[in-house]
Amino acid sequence: MTDTLGVTTRTTQEDLERDLRQRVDGEVRFDDGSRAAYSTDASNFRQVPIAVVVPRTVAAAAEAIAVCREHQVPVLSRGGGTSLAGQCTNTAVVLDWTKYCHRLLSVDEENRTCVVEPGIVLDDLNRQLASTGLRYGPQPSTHRSCTLGGMIGNNSCGASAQRTGKVVDNIAALEVLTYDGAQF
Numbered sequence: 001m002t003d004t005l006g007v008t009t010r011t012t013q014e015d016l017e018r019d020l021r022q023r024v025d026g027e028v029r030f031d032d033g034s035r036a037a038y039s040t041d042a043s044n045f046r047q048v049p050i051a052v053v054v055p056r057t058v059a060a061a062a063e064a065i066a067v068c069r070e071h072q073v074p075v076l077s078r079g080g081g082t083s084l085a086g087q088c089t090n091t092a093v094v095l096d097w098t099k100y101c102h103r104l105l106s107v108d109e110e111n112r113t114c115v116v117e118p119g120i121v122l123d124d125l126n127r128q129l130a131s132t133g134l135r136y137g138p139q140p141s142t143h144r145s146c147t148l149g150g151m152i153g154n155n156s157c158g159a160s161a162q163r164t165g166k167v168v169d170n171i172a173a174l175e176v177l178t179y180d181g182a183q184f
């Protein structure tokens, strides 16, 4: 049944909003302004989201996904939103990783690896790595705003990828959470 959420679900906006607000540590936005702001990316596509969640932690994002799963509502992750083919627009609960989940967690200079949260912007990462002499290789021309999460989603490249390889060639490990709750 299609209800006020605008998608076919077995829940209502009121129930979804209540559970997201009660259980998720973060900003939960159902207002028209926020939904309009997240309705497009760098493409020509426009899909107004059901809501926007800005989780304060990765665990909070996982909880938001659990709530959406229980309500059978789709989710969509968003980094810098610079995608060119509508990857960041959908009638879904949009998770914005950029505001809080953007830390460089550790650097292993010897093995030339680091651990990051997905909302970190590429230029911010490379600025923080500068003192080590290391940098993350693939550099899309949106490097000032694209995030590692979004780069992984798109398998980004850019001019430097001729030398460094694409993102797929520069990932040592991923922590993955699927919609059905599997974590690996």
Ligand SMILES: Cc1cc2nc3c(=O)[nH]c(=O)nc-3n(C[C@H](O)[C@H](O)[C@H](O)COP(=O)(O)OP(=O)(O)OC[C@H]3O[C@@H](n4cnc5c(N)ncnc54)[C@H](O)[C@@H]3O)c2cc1C
Residues within 6 Å of the ligand: 041, 042, 076, 077, 078, 079, 080, 081, 082, 083, 084, 087, 088, 097, 118, 119, 139, 140, 141, 142, 145, 146, 147, 148, 149, 150, 151, 152, 153, 154, 155, 156, 157, 158, 159
């Ligand atoms: C002017 C311009 C120039 C560009 N130049 C290049 C270029 O040179 N090379 C290139 O490769 N690309 C280029 N792009 C495309 C785009 O900028 C890159 O692909 C960029 O890396 C996307 O990063 P983002 O953070 O904006 O991703 P987003 O657009 O936010 O997301 C990309 C995808 O990843 C998913 N995603 C985001 N975060 C997560 C997460 N935490 N977990 C799971 N999925 C997630 C999203 O749902 C989406 O499907 C360009 C785009 C523009 C507008």
